[in-house]
Amino acid sequence: MEDYIIKVEDLTVAYEKKPVLWDIDLEIPSGTLMAIVGPNGAGKSTLIKTMLNLIKPVAGRISFWGNPYEKELKRIAYVPQRGSVDWDFPTNVFDVVMMGRYGNLGWFKRPEKIDKELTMEAIEKVGMTEFAKRQISQLSGGQQQRVFLARALVQDAEIYFMDEPFQGVDAKTEEAIIGLLKDLRSNGKTVVVVHHDLQTVPKYFDWVTLLNMQILGVGPVEDVFTDENIRKTYITRN
Numbered sequence: 306m307e308d309y310i311i312k313v314e315d316l317t318v319a320y321e322k323k324p325v326l327w328d329i330d331l332e333i334p335s336g337t338l339m340a341i342v343g344p345n346g347a348g349k350s351t352l353i354k355t356m357l358n359l360i361k362p363v364a365g366r367i368s369f370w371g372n373p374y375e376k377e378l379k380r381i382a383y384v385p386q387r388g389s390v391d392w393d394f395p396t397n398v399f400d401v402v403m404m405g406r407y408g409n410l411g412w413f414k415r416p417e418k419i420d421k422e423l424t425m426e427a428i429e430k431v432g433m434t435e436f437a438k439r440q441i442s443q444l445s446g447g448q449q450q451r452v453f454l455a456r457a458l459v460q461d462a463e464i465y466f467m468d469e470p471f472q473g474v475d476a477k478t479e480e481a482i483i484g485l486l487k488d489l490r491s492n493g494k495t496v497v498v499v500h501h502d503l504q505t506v507p508k509y510f511d512w513v514t515l516l517n518m519q520i521l522g523v524g525p526v527e528d529v530f531t532d533e534n535i536r537k538t539y540i541t542r543n
């Protein structure tokens with residue numbers, strides 16, 4: 306039997322009574338780099354936010370290693386959409402990345418030398434060392450995305466959720482990010498990415514979920530990412 310670490314069963318989510326996800330069943334094995342693709346408004350962000358307990362579903366169950374999210378939150382990292390954050394907030398790159406340690410630290414414990422070292426290590430991994438003291442309001446879109454990624458890396462989680470990490474970044478940053486995601490997978494981590502670019506799915510990912518309010522396919526890219534399934538997914542619903 307395959308080792309599914311994330312399970313979503315009979316999930317239905319609605320905003321003001323209008324369903325946006327309908328009867329979703331999803332099982333994700335450990336060690337996959339998975340894309341969630343589908344047209345605008347398909348419910349991709351809603352799906353991962355619901356899995357992360359940020360939205361309450363109308364019905365359904367979600368489990369990580371057989372447990373509810375609250376029990377496993379330290380092992381789950383989330384990189385939200387860049388646009389969903391107030392980048393004018395007066396703080397610098399180092400402090401934002403250090404926030405990724407607080408789950409391990411507990412809110413009232415002061416960071417130790419090791420936390421600071423791990424923070425600098427993550428900043429270096431994403432190529433932002435020279436910007437460590439820079440205010441986040443002064444970063445480019447690609448740099449902001451790198452900071453977010455560093456914050457998730459420093460958490461040292463088992464599962465990483467990312468909402469459109471390539472949005473508005475240049476080709477070099479995209480390459481750097483996908484390199485880091487592939488490294489995570491090589492280290493046995495599971496990475497779930499909301500992704501927009503169909504062209505790069507086979508190159509970047511080994512698993513895919515096709516979503517348009519319902520699941521139109523889920524599994525290994527070579528089995529599921531077929532022309533027919535893609536066509537079904539991108540038929541607009543009303």
Ligand SMILES: Nc1ncnc2c1ncn2[C@@H]1O[C@H](COP(=O)(O)OP(=O)(O)OP(=O)(O)O)[C@@H](O)[C@H]1O
Binds near residue numbers: 320343348349351
């Ligand atoms: N807070 C909200 N209140 C009401 N409706 C919402 C809310 N957030 C999203 N929606 C609606 O739910 C549907 C799914 O949105 P969601 O953001 O999950 O889609 P998506 O697939 O991530 O879209 P995109 O690719 O455009 O980012 C859309 O029709 C959207 O307008």
